[in-house]
Amino acid sequence: MLGTSLLGRLRSRDPGDAVLRRAARLTLVASAVFYACRYGAGSPMLATYGLFGVVAAGSFAQLPGPAPQRARILVTSLPAVWALIAVGSLLAWSTWTAAGGMLVIGFVVAFAGVGNPRLVGLASAFQLFYILASFPPYQPNTLPERLAGVTLAVVLLAVAEVFLWPDPVPVTYRQRLTEATGGVAAFLDATATMLTDPRGGHGGRDTRRERAYDTVAGLALGLNPTAWAPTAAGARDRALRICAAALREVLAEADRLAADAPPEPIPDLAAARLLTSCAETIRAAGRSLAPGAQPIDLGDLDAAIGRAERAYPVGEGDDRDAPDVPRLCRDATALALADQVRVLAVGVRVANGSRLDGEDVYSGLFEYARHGPWTLYWRQFRSHLAPRSVHLHSSLRLAVALAVARVAAGVFQLTHGFWVLLATLTVLHTSAAETRTALRPAVLGTIAGAVVSGGLMLVVQEPIVYAIALPFTLMLAFGVGRLLGPVWQQALFTVLLTFVFAQLAPEGWRLAEARLVDVVLGAVIGVVAGVAMWPRGASRELRRNAARYLEATADAVEQTVRAVLGGPRPDQAFERVRRSTVLVDSSYCQYHSERPDPPSRRVDWDAVLATGHRVVPAAESLLRRNPPGCLAGWPAVAPLLRDSAGQLRGGYDDLADEVVHGRPAGPVPAPADCVDELDRIRPLLGEVGSQSSVRHLVEVDRWLAGLADSLARVHPPAGGEPVSRGRRQ
Missing domain, CATH: 1.20.58 (Methane Monooxygenase Hydroxylase; Chain G, domain 1)
Structure with a gap:
């Protein structure tokens, strides 16, 4: 009964079994790498870096996109991983050099994400690679083994992402934008009908209006995960943001047109004809966002705008003392709406990688499309080198906390000092309130895990037992713990680390004691840094x-x-x-x-x-x-x-x-x-x-x-x- 209840609880928290599938994938890769390196090659160093390569790249990295894209990101990140491990290994000869490197690398890795959300997802993993390599023993001669272990782990993990229970293809921002274009186009059709027949009933239009606003609301950056939102500095992401803004403006203008609807039917209303053409252009823009679709053609929209401008009235006939103000309003609003539709269409072109000619640049609106990705990245990087940048605050806070934790681990000569930095990295959040919230489960979970694993160490001394149990603890730590909550996750991760090091460097029950001391020290450092440096997080800024x-x-x-x-x-x-x-x-x-x-x-x-x-x-x-x-x-x-x-x-x-x-x-x-x-x-x-x-x-x-x-x-x-x-x- 208890097992059935627990299974039901896990299934309710994991729709589609996404977390459990990912945990099973990581368990198979981590087990294969660890067994091959520790018992096949007989190298504890190779096994250590292989296992932690899987943990860092598979659990701590948050990568966007479908499985093939995530696999490409993992493989292309290998040169950066090699560089971080090499630098960490060379600076490990002294506590102060390692801490200085931690300060610089911690800041650079965290702050580099201002121009690309994919780098944000990799930041924690990159920092872990340096952290692991920067601790004693100082053995530069083992660098080939370290690099080989990490490379094996990352490559196998990339292969597993594609072939072992791949995650469902997520809904991308482009797909959300496509859905929004369909909703807005339907709303424009209904508005055009309302303009030509204001007495025809508004029930259908109200429904389409509600759907249009709902789909466009889903494009807000704050409602999309950081790894998925188009916040990169590149031209394509910037174009997607402009497309979303243009759709919001189209909705606002359409509502103004409805407010100025004529009291009597006007079948040949110029504004209604232009709105119909705009709706077709918006649909075509949405279709062109699909992979391999034909580029959108602006010829029909430009022709419709030209006809509307030529029909723009001043007065009735030559009577300029009695201008048709209602028609002026409708036509002006329709032309403003059409111009935003054209902005949307040009933005879709840029998002698809098309080059723009001079007349399509809209002065400064698409000026960035003339520049290369490195120029745009540098601009965004420079924009965040400002006192009010939350990215700057978060990066400095994290770098200082990790450097202090590295000094503390070296000064106190902790055997497994990297656990101190791992705890700091886990606990420290962007505000003091969030950091304090993360402290309690980290400490309680570590205490529980240390008690359980310490008790096992006292009873079971044979490494073969821990070798057999390793896959089960991996599955519990990566899957069950994540679903049950932070306390369980920290407790099961503590048990996992104890089982791993019981095979690498057996120390008995004192290993659990060392884990507890290291986590508490790292958590305290994280809390102090969170309280001392910009404690209010993003709210105040x-x-x-x-x-x-x-x-x-x-x-x-x-x-x-x-x-x-x-x-x-x-x-x-x-x-x-x-x-x-x-x-x-x-x-x-x-x-x-x-x-x-x-x-x-x-x-x-x-x-x-x-x-x-x-x-x-x-x-x-x-x-x-x-x-x-x-x-x-x-x-x-x-x-x-x-x-x-x-x-x-x-x-x-x-x-x-x-x-x-x-x-x-x-x-x-x-x-x-x-x-x-x-x-x-x-x-x-x-x-x-x-x-x-x-x-x-x-x-x-x-x-x-x-x-x-x-x-x-x-x-x-x-x-x-x-x-x-x-x-x-």
Whole structure:
């Protein structure tokens, strides 16, 4: 009955038996490597590095992608593994040289992941390879054996990943993006139908709207594991992030179109025709994300945009004193939406590796596509060399803690000192609260494991018993312990290490005692480092980075308005926002892995960051259609636009102050429907002789109104109806 209950508990925690399959794979590889090296080759050194190669690369490394991709990552990482073991072996002659190497390597390995999530998944494994090699005995002559053992382990593990119970192919970010394009395209079709027949019922549209927002919400970086989210510095990952932002903007614009739907049916509505073409382009973009698919063709969309621009009205016939404001609003919104669809399509091209010609670069939006991967990696690396970077904080904290642990192990001359660093690596998290949470199961599990394994050592002295039991302890440590929880995992891992070293260097029950002392020492060092160095983790830096991000966003809005009124392009302001985006996005991703503090928990981070994320892409598109100086010849509109930009500036600044200090934000600019928004400039629409100037004014004003709408989503007007446009209810 107890066995059945335990099995049911394990199955409920492991849908699809993914953890148990992986544990069985690691058990077979680890057993084969250990037996072949220890008893076949008769080399304890070869066996030690072979077994720990499997543990590091198979258990501590978190690799993304399907099995063949993970296998390629393991094999291509071998040169770095060899280098780390070689350096560790050469620096092991002195405690201080080994600790200095730990400080440098610990930081470099951890911080290198800022440009590629695959390196983040390998960081712990890389550090373990150096840690193991940097401890006595100092035997450089054994380096060939060490490298051979690790190479055998990694190669066999890569083969096993592909051929032994491979994990199911995971849902990739590209597949999520493809699903989102289907949902958004269906929503656009329903919106186009609503525009031409507003009395035809909205039931189907509401359902499609809900699905579209649900699928697009799944693209948020914070909701995707670090190893899967497109956070790398390369052009393809950056393009995927732009595609997700473009889809969010398309949804917001579609909601605004629905809010401005005509009261009577207009079968030949230009906005509806353009929306239908946009829906087809979005579907084609989603299909082209599949491997081997044909590149997306923008010809049909460009033709549809051209027809819509030529149909853009100023007034009824030649009567410029009575412009058709509702139609102006619909056409301006539809053209803004179409431009975001084009951004999506170009982003998909870049994500598929296509080169862009000059006209597709959208000034700065796709400027990065002109550069190689090393240039882009260096830019992101440099962006994180900043006092507010959570990656910098985490890397420094970990490097210092590991170096201190290495000094402590050497000074106290601990026989198995690498267990101290292993415990520090296990316990230390990105915030003091998470580190304290990890301390209790680490210590309790080690105590339990030490008691059990010490008792066994007193009763059973024959190494052959531990050799026979090794596969069972491997399966328990890699599979059952992980499913039952941290205490069980630490306890079973302690038993595993005791069984291994009973065959490598028998020490009796004192081996369990040494394990307990080492883990407690390493855990204490990890807790002290977590409390002393940036103890609040990402929560505090997220608030500070978000405030700077919102301030940079407000500046970009004002600079964009100045540009259309005759000022220079706001390229530097856009670049400041992009640099701020790197830090705030990384803080947000780490924030989701931590226990948030009370001030951060009160903030709707999705809504706050959305107010900024849409500014630069939308401003880039706005300036592409409305170039700098397009309204310079119409001085009467300048005070109105500057006033709107000033109100937005105040709203962004108030929101930034609330995010940092927790103070209530002031009144936010109230969003308005397009027709109501343009009523205040209706008298000006007949004062200018240029039809293009009217179009420019409408589009700029609509852009500003959309930004006010996104601010209102963070704090809906008091006593009013909740903001529904662009936000899933």
